[in-house]
Amino acid sequence: MNIVVLVKQVPDTEAQRQLNPDDNTVDRAAVDPVINYIDEFAIEEGLLLKEAHGGEVTILTVGPERATESIRKALSMGADKAIHVTDEALHGSDAIQTAKVIAKALGTIEWDVAVAGSEATDSRSAILPALLAEALGVAQLTQARKVTVDGSTVTIERVTDTGYESVQGSTPAVISVVEKINDPRYPSFKGIMAAKSKPVTTLALSDLGIDAGEAGLANAWTQVVSFENAPPRAAGQTVKDEGNGGGQIADYLASKKLI
Amino acid sequence: MTDALDRLDLLDLDDDLADEDRMLRDTVRKFADDRLRPHIRQWFEDGTLPARELAQEFGALGVLGMHLHGYGCQGAKPSQYGLVSAEIEAVDSGLRSLVSVQGSLAMYAIYAYGSDEQKQRWLPEMAKGNAIGCFGLTEADSGSDPGSMRTRARRDGSDWILNGSKMWITNGSISDVAVVWARTEEGVRGFLVEQGTPGFTTQDVHHKISLRASITSELIMNDVRLPASAELPGAQGLKGPLGCLTEARFGIVCGVVGSARDALASTLDYAGSRTQFGKPIAGFQLTQRKFAEMAVSLQQMQLTARRLGELKDAGRIKPHQVSFGKFANVHAALAICRESRSILGGSGITTEYPVLRHAVNLETVYTYEGTHEVHTLVLGQELTGLDAFR
Numbered sequence A: 001m002n003i004v005v006l007v008k009q010v011p012d013t014e015a016q017r018q019l020n021p022d023d024n025t026v027d028r029a030a031v032d033p034v035i036n037y038i039d040e041f042a043i044e045e046g047l048l049l050k051e052a053h054g055g056e057v058t059i060l061t062v063g064p065e066r067a068t069e070s071i072r073k074a075l076s077m078g079a080d081k082a083i084h085v086t087d088e089a090l091h092g093s094d095a096i097q098t099a100k101v102i103a104k105a106l107g108t109i110e111w112d113v114a115v116a117g118s119e120a121t122d123s124r125s126a127i128l129p130a131l132l133a134e135a136l137g138v139a140q141l142t143q144a145r146k147v148t149v150d151g152s153t154v155t156i157e158r159v160t161d162t163g164y165e166s167v168q169g170s171t172p173a174v175i176s177v178v179e180k181i182n183d184p185r186y187p188s189f190k191g192i193m194a195a196k197s198k199p200v201t202t203l204a205l206s207d208l209g210i211d212a213g214e215a216g217l218a219n220a221w222t223q224v225v226s227f228e229n230a231p232p233r234a235a236g237q238t239v240k241d242e243g244n245g246g247g248q249i250a251d252y253l254a255s256k257k258l259i
Numbered sequence B: 001m002t003d004a005l006d007r008l009d010l011l012d013l014d015d016d017l018a019d020e021d022r023m024l025r026d027t028v029r030k031f032a033d034d035r036l037r038p039h040i041r042q043w044f045e046d047g048t049l050p051a052r053e054l055a056q057e058f059g060a061l062g063v064l065g066m067h068l069h070g071y072g073c074q075g076a077k078p079s080q081y082g083l084v085s086a087e088i089e090a091v092d093s094g095l096r097s098l099v100s101v102q103g104s105l106a107m108y109a110i111y112a113y114g115s116d117e118q119k120q121r122w123l124p125e126m127a128k129g130n131a132i133g134c135f136g137l138t139e140a141d142s143g144s145d146p147g148s149m150r151t152r153a154r155r156d157g158s159d160w161i162l163n164g165s166k167m168w169i170t171n172g173s174i175s176d177v178a179v180v181w182a183r184t185e186e187g188v189r190g191f192l193v194e195q196g197t198p199g200f201t202t203q204d205v206h207h208k209i210s211l212r213a214s215i216t217s218e219l220i221m222n223d224v225r226l227p228a229s230a231e232l233p234g235a236q237g238l239k240g241p242l243g244c245l246t247e248a249r250f251g252i253v254c255g256v257v258g259s260a261r262d263a264l265a266s267t268l269d270y271a272g273s274r275t276q277f278g279k280p281i282a283g284f285q286l287t288q289r290k291f292a293e294m295a296v297s298l299q300q301m302q303l304t305a306r307r308l309g310e311l312k313d314a315g316r317i318k319p320h321q322v323s324f325g326k327f328a329n330v331h332a333a334l335a336i337c338r339e340s341r342s343i344l345g346g347s348g349i350t351t352e353y354p355v356l357r358h359a360v361n362l363e364t365v366y367t368y369e370g371t372h373e374v375h376t377l378v379l380g381q382e383l384t385g386l387d388a389f390r
Helices: A039-052 A065-077 A095-107 A128-134 A187-196 A247-256 B004-009 B019-046 B051-060 B078-089 B092-115 B116-128 B239-273 B285-314 B319-349 B353-366 B372-384
Strands: A002-006 A007-009 A032-034 A056-062 A083-087 A114-116 A141-151 A154-159 A164-170 A173-177 A200-203 B132-137 B152-156 B159-170 B179-182 B187-194 B198-202 B216-226
Touching: A002 A039, A002 A128, A002 B239, A007 A065, A032 A039, A032 A065, A032 A095, A032 B353, A039 A065, A039 A114, A039 A173, A056 A065, A065 A187, A065 A200, A065 B019, A083 A095, A083 A114, A095 B078, A114 A128, A128 A141, A128 A173, A141 A164, A154 A173, A164 B198, A164 B319, A173 B078, A187 A247, A200 B078, A247 B152, B004 B239, B019 B051, B019 B092, B051 B092, B051 B116, B078 B092, B078 B239, B078 B285, B092 B132, B092 B159, B092 B179, B092 B239, B092 B353, B116 B187, B152 B187, B159 B179, B159 B187, B179 B216, B179 B239, B187 B216, B187 B239, B239 B285, B239 B319, B239 B353, B285 B319, B319 B353, B319 B372
Parallel strands: A002 A056, A002 A114, A056 A083, A083 A200, A114 A173, A141 A173, B132 B179, B152 B179
Antiparallel strands: A007 A032, A141 A154, A154 A164, B152 B159, B159 B216, B179 B187, B198 B216
């Protein structure tokens, strides 16, 4: 089974992230880039599927040149090869445009399942896997906390607010996974050293037959119109314990209908 | 803490790390933060640690014997092993000791002096952490002067009969195989003694106030009968064990950069948030002088470790250079931890902060694998051409 894992490079979640005031896009230079946290679970799931069913794991990343660092990390975890779509014209592309680019890139290889993280920690739109499945006209199996493959049938447990739904589809399929699904491995030293010799195919938009006029900020379907920094956290309410602290806290929680 | 680490890199030493080296380091740093750091206080306070499980986790990561080639080892560069040692010791010297003894003493002894059969049998399982090794050279009455060892091996037909005891042996009681050095009629020889061999017993050392997150044992050999195949064929004389020690000391030179860095970084964080007389104590001149001196010292340690890594990668490191590193770096690390403790005040004496734990650990590191005094004499001999050991 040939597995593609979609990996996005994002600004480090733990750092103070910024938008660029000139064009309202993510300021990638301000903060160290990392693999989107949830994508590490997608990589792990891809590797587990390969271990169970054979085949190859290909990492597919759309992003600037610097995204090679994240691709290397994914390869060091055990993926076999990678495709890196990078083009100046992609700057500022939204989820819809990116889904189209990924769909085209997937057209350059043989694949059975494409696994993604359920959302990215920068944009948090969580819509790309669905858009991609739609663009490809294939099964959409999103928000999975468990994935089972039997021949060409893929069954997932789809997380909902109240429990889970069992959803089934046929390959080729787009799967998105949530953090509950597994425990991502650390890159092994062998993997780190092998990563530099694994093949990475770099593709530009022209290689995918996409016109630069379809990509990028100026042609995006969605736009960030304006942004503001989060307001500083308001000072909390101090409860002074004069023998009735517990009661005061209980009253507070009750007033918020929390108990 | 990441912020403190960035500020401590005054010379931008991080900028020059190769991508692969950085990825190795970051992987081990993350592993250490996720899997080791949350438990280290408890292990230290309990005076024990789940060494078998940890060995397997280290093995899965690829840390054990990582700088050896073949037999399931990674074939990494010594300088990379150095970076990894620092990340592990940033959590605790005891954990780094577990890794050092496995990879640089036990595995290295088999790797450098063992028969192919011994290597095939032990190295792959030791690299995975499924088998644990220890290294028995020091005795209760024979430390800096290993030539005075009393453990003896005598021939009995084609077998060897081993008698004696070894002291202060890291990983001793949990080892599947002990590398034991003994005096024979032909000089010092090394033997592989398997756990469970009749006459071979171990006794853990308790009541330690240093390296508490590490297993320290006595090995006792009472008429232990070993086949000829248990002898390490490549080791002749004291050069054998001393070669292993030079190997392991390199890991210490790099490792203590980690404990010193961790102590200093946590103290820098503390001093920035601890307020006295209406401002953070980091803003007082006396504190800043301490930080300036400690940060410069830390970077000098890192430069020393890096240089020794370069020399070892190039295959031309000399024993006196390793002595330079241990002499300089362990002393400096200990000084940094003690001074950091003074900034932490009362908080510094608990295990809530890692600083005094690192300091008491380093008291052991100062002594083991060649005491500070012995390394002083090695440097003295190199400089003057005169031997002052006796």
